[in-house]
Structures are given as structure tokens and as C-alpha cells.
Amino acid sequence: MSTQNFPELLQHLIADTLKAGADAADARISISQGLSVDVRNGELESVERDEAAGVALRALVGKRQAHVSGSDTSPDGLKALVERVVAMAKIAPEDPYCGIPDASELAGDPVELDLDGDPSPTAEELEARALEAEAASLKHEGIMPTGNAGASWGMSATHVAASNGFAASRSGGMSTLSVLAICQKDGEMERDYDSCSKRKAADLTPGAMIGDEAAKRALRRLGARKVESQTAAVIFDNRLARSLIGPLISAISGPSIARGVSFLKDQLGKQVFSKGVNIIDDPLRRGGYASRWFDGEGRPVQKNSLIDDGVLTQWLLSGPAAAQLGLAPNGFSSSGFGDPPGVTTSNLDLQPGTKDLAGLMKDAGKGLLVTDMFGPSLNPNTGDYSVGVSGLWFENGEIAFPVNEVTVAGDLPGIYARLVPGSDLEIRGSTNSPSLLIDGMTIAGT
Numbered sequence: 001m002s003t004q005n006f007p008e009l010l011q012h013l014i015a016d017t018l019k020a021g022a023d024a025a026d027a028r029i030s031i032s033q034g035l036s037v038d039v040r041n042g043e044l045e046s047v048e049r050d051e052a053a054g055v056a057l058r059a060l061v062g063k064r065q066a067h068v069s070g071s072d073t074s075p076d077g078l079k080a081l082v083e084r085v086v087a088m089a090k091i092a093p094e095d096p097y098c099g100i101p102d103a104s105e106l107a108g109d110p111v112e113l114d115l116d117g118d119p120s121p122t123a124e125e126l127e128a129r130a131l132e133a134e135a136a137s138l139k140h141e142g143i144m145p146t147g148n149a150g151a152s153w154g155m156s157a158t159h160v161a162a163s164n165g166f167a168a169s170r171s172g173g174m175s176t177l178s179v180l181a182i183c184q185k186d187g188e189m190e191r192d193y194d195s196c197s198k199r200k201a202a203d204l205t206p207g208a209m210i211g212d213e214a215a216k217r218a219l220r221r222l223g224a225r226k227v228e229s230q231t232a233a234v235i236f237d238n239r240l241a242r243s244l245i246g247p248l249i250s251a252i253s254g255p256s257i258a259r260g261v262s263f264l265k266d267q268l269g270k271q272v273f274s275k276g277v278n279i280i281d282d283p284l285r286r287g288g289y290a291s292r293w294f295d296g297e298g299r300p301v302q303k304n305s306l307i308d309d310g311v312l313t314q315w316l317l318s319g320p321a322a323a324q325l326g327l328a329p330n331g332f333s334s335s336g337f338g339d340p341p342g343v344t345t346s347n348l349d350l351q352p353g354t355k356d357l358a359g360l361m362k363d364a365g366k367g368l369l370v371t372d373m374f375g376p377s378l379n380p381n382t383g384d385y386s387v388g389v390s391g392l393w394f395e396n397g398e399i400a401f402p403v404n405e406v407t408v409a410g411d412l413p414g415i416y417a418r419l420v421p422g423s424d425l426e427i428r429g430s431t432n433s434p435s436l437l438i439d440g441m442t443i444a445g446t
Contacts, residue, residue, distance in 0.1 A: 006031075007169060010161035013057060013078055018163060020086040022059035024100050026162035028337040029055045029073070036152035037126040039134055041145035047123045056338025059085040060099065064092040067339050097320040098340065100297065105329070106166045107300040111293035114286045117155055117173015117199050126151040129177055129207050136211030137181045142222070143215045147182040147191070151175075153201070160337040166298035175201040179214040185222050192217035192372070197429070199287050217371070220392070224402040227393055227445040233367030234408050234441040235360055237391075238424050240373055241433035245279070245350060247378055247385070247412055252312065253343040254321025254332075256380065263383030263413060264312065272312045273416050276353070279307035283331070283346035290346040290430035296336030299329055301346070316343045350433040353421040360422050360437045362397035368406065368443060369394055383412035407444040415441070 006029045017025040033051045037044065055078070056069040066088035068081055134149035157171035178195035194214040196205040236244060248264075256262040264272065273279075283292050283301040295301050297319050306313060315325070318333035318341040334344030355363065369392040376387040386409035393403045415438050422435035 006159040007161070007167060009073065009078075010159055010167065013055075013082065014161055014163050016079070016082045017057065017059050017086060020059075020082050022061055022086050022089060022163075024060040024163045025058060026100055026160070026337045027055065027057045028158055028160040029053070030156065030158045032154065032156035033120070034152060034154035035120060035123065035126065036150060037123055037130055038148050038150045039127060039130045040148045041138075042131065042134070044127055045148065055081065057081055057085050058338050058340065059089040061086070061089040063094045063096055063098060064089050065095060065098045065340065066092050069338065095320075097323040099319060099323075100162050100164050101166075101299055101319060101329075103164045103166075106164065106298045107168075107294035110168065111284060113284065113288070113291040113293060115170070115172035115199065115288075115291060117175060118153065118201050120155075121153050121175075121201070126153065129201075129204075133177055133179045133207030133211040136208040137179050137215040138211075140181075140183075140212075140215035140219060142183045142185060142219055144182045144184055147180045147214075149177075149179045149207075149211065151177050160298070162298060162337065164298070166294075168294060168298070170292065172199070174199060175204060177204050177207055177210055179211045181211075181214040181218040183215070183218045183222060188222060190218050190221040190224070192221060197289075221371075221390065221402050221404075224390065224404040226405055227368070227403055227443065229444050229446065231440055232443055233364035233437060233439045234443070235357070235364065235367065235369045236436045236438075237357070237369060237371050238422070238426055238433060238435045239428070240370055241350070241436040242429070242431045243373065243376065244412075244415070244419075244436060245348065245431055245433055247380075247383070248279075248416070249316065249345055249348070250380065251383070251412075252306070252315055254315050254317040254325060254327075255343060257315050258321060258324040261380050263379075263381060267312050268315065270312060271310050271417075272413070273307055273310040274418065274420070275310045277307055277310045277419070277421060278305060278351040279348065280305050280351060281345045281348045285347045288347040288430070289427075292346060295331045296333035296341045296344070297329070298337075299331050299333065301331040304330075306345075306348075316345065318343050346430065348431045349425065349427070350421055350436075352423045352425040352434045354423055356423050357435050358397070360420065360435060361394045363420075364394075364437055364439065365397060366395045368392070368403060368408065369399070370408065378412070385410055385412050385415065403445075405445070409442045409444065410438070410440075
């Protein structure tokens, strides 16, 4: 079925769901296609092409709801979907907070966000990009031919509709280039990577630069050693620093606040970060990785400062979370349209400070620059946080030697209150942060 029929199909699907006994309904149809190649040691290793389509439908009967999904968009398949979801909704437990927005709450005219990618490239074009990137990596002495490089392209489109009259479509594309570099010396093996994703392939970082960076990052990890357990400064480099924002988003989400499982549940309107720290969510960024002009329930969205000069300004609320807290929804619904809405941000950036990475190391004097991490552990009630890391030890503001098999730990309220952002913000995804310096973290080594 051609994509131009999907909006009309959704209208029929909603109407059929109401005729079957639902009081309200919403639905979405999503389609996607992609092409990717991997190369290894100058040779093509794999080519994958995928296409997918799916439909999701939610029915509400009073204060009961159910949702189903499938891939069959034939008349018989959709009829079975309607019958199943309405039958399920009629016997589901009551949810006093479920519902869909009133028509007066819905987003208005579409906003052009420039999310389109390129037309589908050929496998040969992707192969050439990957080979260029891998070749730049293999030029470095010590880099082994067992790594790989990959290039991919993808596009997706989503059509949504609800019984309150909301209907919209959005689409986007993305091209990606990545290199995994592996090196070996004296029986020691290390690896690292670099990558880039952009809406348009012409905007990608040149493959030669990606391969070169991946190799340099891998080689600098050779000769890693442990450090003694101590309390010292820790800097999370800008590729990893965004991982410290994830727990913040969970902690200020409406569902977490409603359940009381948040280490920030009593901090609304209070100083959570030090003065000068700002975290901004901008769903209307042109070409952004997570841009959108309506949220997961069809409500309007806007640019928001979640942390303003260190102060926590708001909870992230979907319709159900807002109802549970007795507040108004504020455009942070995720999913929805065929599923119960969750909560999410869009293009979220911790704003840069004034000093680059070298300046942060100079200010700290001695400590650990974290360049890789794994196995984070978080207590959502207290904010107690620990994570296994590897990276680079620095002394007198200069890199001294690589480090591995180390755990860093602290409590997130204290970490947030002390962190100092660097100036090296790079927009690499939907959540971004410059390098972050945190003084006085516990480092568990030997």
C-alpha cells in the first residue's frame, strides 16, 4: 500500500474502533527502510537492506484502555486488530488517569523542521564511505585489520490520528558513518571507535577524520594501568558526559514523581546544579535528531529551560502523569498514538561553559578523564551512583597515562551541585553535553 493512503486508512481505523464500542481511540502507522554496509580490512563484509511497516491502535472504553500492534494493514488484518483491542479494553482494569486530550489542547499548524535525509544511496556509495574511513584508521601503526567500518542510511515516516480530530504525519532520514579500531602491543589489545550521524550525508564528518580519530583513541589506551583508590577530580569527556543527564530526566519525569521514586522529588524550584548551569530542551530545532512539532498525545511543544541557572524549573508531564499530580501537561509525552503515552525529552543540551577540556584539567590539577564506561548502577531514590570506567590519568593538568579497571562513585545530588561544564559541546545525538568536571568523586582502584 502506498504511503499516501495511510492518513486515510487511519481515519477509517479510528472510525471502525469507535463503531466497535470504544469511546475514544488513537493510532499510528510507521514505515521505515534502511541500507547498511560493513567493511573489514579493505573488503566488503556485509550488506543489509531492511523495510518495515507497523500499525498500533489504542482503544479507550470509559476509564479502561488497551493497545495492540501488528504489521498486517490489509482490511482483514485491521478488522481483527479493531475487534481485539476493543474486546481487551472492555475487560481491562480501570485507569483513572487514562484518556486523550480535548480538541482545544491540540497542536495547531505543522512546523517545518527540515528533517528529510537523502534519497537512498547505492550499496557501492556506502561501501566507498566505509572504506575511506577504515583506510584512515589502518594507516596508524599498531592498528589491526580485525576492526571494521560501517556506513548506513535510513528513513522513516509516521502517520498518527486520534478520535479527538488530531491527525499528522512526520518523516525523517539519517546517514551514519563509524569506525571501530583495534590495536595490539606486547599481547595487550585495546579498542575504541568514532562515529558521526547527520540528516544529510554531505554533512558527515569526512571518513578520513573519523578513521583517524578512532585509531588515535584506541592507541592511547595501550599500556593502561590501575590507580590507587582515592578521592579525586573526575572529568567525563563530552562523548560520555550525556550519560549523567539520563538519570536527571528519569528523576524529573512525572511518573517517577507520582510514584515517589526520585532523588529529586522535593527539589522543584530549588537549586539542583551550581549557578551558571543550564539545560535546554528544544523540540523545534531545525534538523535536530529528535525534533517534533507535537508531542506523543498531539499537544504543542516549545523550547524549555529545564535547568535555569542551576534551578530545576519543571517536571516532565504527559497527560496521565499530569492528571495524577494535579498539574497541566507540558508537551513532554512520548509514544502515544496506539500506545499509552510515556514521557520523554527531545533535543536536550547541557549548555557549554567557558573552559575547554585542557582548561578543565588544568583547574583540577590531578584526576581521571573518563573516556569509556560500562555497567552503571543507580539508586533512583537516593541518587547513589557508581560506574565502571577506563580513561586517562592526568597530573599537573597534563595526560600522564591510560587507566582501566576503575570504578567511580558518588551521589547524583552532590555530583550535580558540583559539576562544571566545559566549552566543548558537540551535537552528536538527541542528548548532548560538553565535558563535565566533578571534584571529589570516589575512585575505586587497587
